[in-house]
Amino acid sequence: MDRLTSLAVFVAAVDEGSFAAAARRFGLSPAMAGKHVSAIETEVHARLLQRSTRQLSLTDAGLLYYERCKQILEAYDEAVREAGDIQTSARGTLRIAAPATFGEMHVSGIVARYLTDNPYVNAEVLLGDHYTDLLDIRVDVAIRIGRLTRSQLVTRRLAPCRMVLCASPNWLAQNGTPCKPEDLHDAPRLAFSEAVSEGNWTLIDAQQQAFTLKGPCRLLANNTQFLVASALAGMGIVYAPTFVLGEHIRRKTLIPLLPGYTPSELVIQAVYPSALHIPAKVRHFVDYLAQAFGDNPPWDKPE
Structure with a gap:
């Protein structure tokens, strides 16, 4: 027999004063209600109720057991309510992972x-x-950028991740402005060392022909901001997302290169483990992200 049901039947029998009344509460027969209580007494090796034709009365052991059962059932009901609240209202701790x-x-x-x-x-x-x-x-939810491999994870698109090739005005003054990818064959590249998607440093022309830049790698770093600082210092060309370079492009401290060529576009996504019973805290936060970014995210908008 289900232990929790047996406890509830026992408490109801005490509260109602009879097995018949307890049975009605749970849609059972009086005999089945009695069996639930007998099963408990067998398990604890003690008589909990004195039965008579007119009433039920608690033994000393039964009184202690009844008080503890009331606490257990109240705690269970509270746990059910709390779990339900988490699904319908945003509460609890939200654990978020995102690129640095x-x-x-x-x-x-x-x-x-x-x-x-x-x-x-x-x-x-x-x-x-x-x-x-x-x-x-x-x-609970991760923000990931790139082309994800197929998995059991649930994804929601948040924004495009547009890439751009840039250099500082000083670097262009010393090395000239390139007109085609071949002009950058010997250009020193400032490269991100932990890219997770293929297609890095790939440009596509109007005829959909792809060109991959493979010049010497002057600097490798696992932090994009470090690479941007190096590009600002005139060390070479940097290929990075517009969410990093957009402000520098607007200020003209970095200049986009080869405007007639389109870099491969990635995607920014929210990722969570399962589509079943998504807590409200996760649903609401992902909605905030989607509303803040969108197909024309703030970093791609001109001032």
Whole structure:
């Protein structure tokens, strides 16, 4: 027999004063209600109720057991209510993973606004450029950039990740402005060492012909901001997302190269472990991300 049901029948029998009344509450026969209580007495090796034709009365052991059962059933009901609340209202701790640079530049403000609007939610944020298993690190939602391999994870598109090739005005003054990919054959590249998607440094012309730049790699770094600083210092050409370079392009401290060629476009996605029973805290946060970014994200808009 189901133990929780047996406890509930026992408590109901005491509260109602009879097996028949307890049975009606649970849609059972009086005989089945009696069997639930007998099963408990067999398990605890003690008589809990004195039966007579007119009433039920608790033994000393039964009184102690009844009080503890009431606490257990109340705790269970509270657990059910709390679990249901988490599904319907945003509460609890939201664990978020995001790429380091993107998280610092574009996610931190959204997290702050989300927490302000949802006072019953706390957040734990993990920033890093390695893909990690969401279940292993107990992450509720991850923001990932690139072409993801097929998996059981659920994804929601948040924004395009447009790439751009740039150099500083000083570098162009010393080396000339390139007109075609071949002009950059010997250009020193400032490259991200932990790219997770193929197609890096690939440009496509109007005829959909692809060109991959393979010049000497002057600098490798696992941080995009470091590469941008090196490009600003005139060390070479950098190929990076517009969510990093957009502000520098608007200020003209970095100049886009080969405007007639289109770099391969990636995608920014929210990723979570399952589509079943998604907690409200996750659904609402992903909605915040989608509304903040979209197909024309802020970093791609002119001033």
